[in-house]
Amino acid sequence: MKLTKFLLLGILFGIVMTKSEVISWYRIQEMFRFHSFHMYGVMGSALGVGLVFVQWIKRRGIRTYDGQAIEFKPKAFSIPRYLFGGSLFGIGWALTGACPGPLFTLLGNGFILYSVVILSAVLGTFVYGKLRNRLPH
Amino acid sequence: MIELLSQPWPWYVAGPSIAVVMFLLLWTGKSFGVSSTLRSLCSIGGAGKNCDFFDFDWRSQNWNLVFVGGAVIGGYLAAHFLSSPEPLQLDPRTVEELSELGIAFDGSFLPEDLFSWSSLLTAKGLIVMVLGGFFVGFGTRWAGGCTSGHAISGLADLQLPSLIAAIGFFAGGLLMTHFLFPLIF
Numbered sequence: 001m002k003l004t005k006f007l008l009l010g011i012l013f014g015i016v017m018t019k020s021e022v023i024s025w026y027r028i029q030e031m032f033r034f035h036s037f038h039m040y041g042v043m044g045s046a047l048g049v050g051l052v053f054v055q056w057i058k059r060r061g062i063r064t065y066d067g068q069a070i071e072f073k074p075k076a077f078s079i080p081r082y083l084f085g086g087s088l089f090g091i092g093w094a095l096t097g098a099c100p101g102p103l104f105t106l107l108g109n110g111f112i113l114y115s116v117v118i119l120s121a122v123l124g125t126f127v128y129g130k131l132r133n134r135l136p137h
Numbered sequence: 138m139i140e141l142l143s144q145p146w147p148w149y150v151a152g153p154s155i156a157v158v159m160f161l162l163l164w165t166g167k168s169f170g171v172s173s174t175l176r177s178l179c180s181i182g183g184a185g186k187n188c189d190f191f192d193f194d195w196r197s198q199n200w201n202l203v204f205v206g207g208a209v210i211g212g213y214l215a216a217h218f219l220s221s222p223e224p225l226q227l228d229p230r231t232v233e234e235l236s237e238l239g240i241a242f243d244g245s246f247l248p249e250d251l252f253s254w255s256s257l258l259t260a261k262g263l264i265v266m267v268l269g270g271f272f273v274g275f276g277t278r279w280a281g282g283c284t285s286g287h288a289i290s291g292l293a294d295l296q297l298p299s300l301i302a303a304i305g306f307f308a309g310g311l312l313m314t315h316f317l318f319p320l321i322f
Binding site for chain 2: 003015017019022028048050078079086087088090094103109121122125126132
């Protein structure tokens with residue numbers, strides 16, 4: 001089945017998110033209060049190793065497992081879009097203690113209440129879709 | 138082995154593991170970004186009927202929904218088979234500052250006072266869960282990505298928009314934590 005590999009990668013991701021305690025509301029508070037290196041270490045090392053992977057793909061012309069070229073699409077430049085959108089997400093991140101990956105992982109951890117947060121996030125996405133023509137991009 | 142894996146994982150294990158997940162997604166011809174599944178969920182719910190933004194073939198993105206489904210299962214497996222018997226180790230300064238806001242810490246992942254069904258209909262519960270979730274969905278889509286898509290995938294590709302987005306994530310989080318939390322709690 002073509003989708004099985006994505007299921008397995010998702011499972012690995014969920015285990016990593018849980019065991020590194022990234023899904024904890026308290027860990028996010030610790031991060032925004034600069035009381036611990038943990039979250040910065042997680043994101044910084046993911047970025048550092050990720051950077052090496054991306055450079056390796058680009059310089060060596062690494063292809064997908066079935067021989068396709070790996071493309072990186074440059075994101076269109078804008079300041080308001082990323083700054084305002086990003087800040088709104090940051091506000092939500094501090095409130096809920098979770099970015100989208102952990103939102104789903106928390107459900108699996110038995111925090112069923114987070115289904116309310118996910119529904120609200122889907123609603124927020126929907127309202128963005130309705131208003132997007134009137135927002136600066 | 139299970140005992141070792143049941144300990145909390147240090148950052149230098151977690152971060153590179155996330156990078157490996159990102160690499161394997163690229164290697165299968167996809168990209169790492171969780172928040173776009175929220176858009177797919179809107180489309181599945183029928184939002185494409187009266188809004189162009191959701192009128193796309195979400196089935197082409199079903200791999201990402203499967204990935205997110207895996208993240209739920211991974212959370213379940215970690216909680217049931219790899220759970221640590223020790224309470225969460227939170228920095229005492231964070232415990233202190235949160236207690237000044239009236240938010241207790243008992244060693245679990247989340248503050249019970251805020252995240253419970255009974256608090257859902259209180260002002261604080263609505264702000265934290267409903268308004269917070271709304272901002273996560275609205276903000277990530279406006280910015281075109283979340284922590285995974287911008288702060289990790291985008292920055293790993295040295296994209297300037299992702300740097301601006303990541304600065305926004307922290308600006309918003311710091312504003313909420315340091316200036317708005319004292320007003321809300």
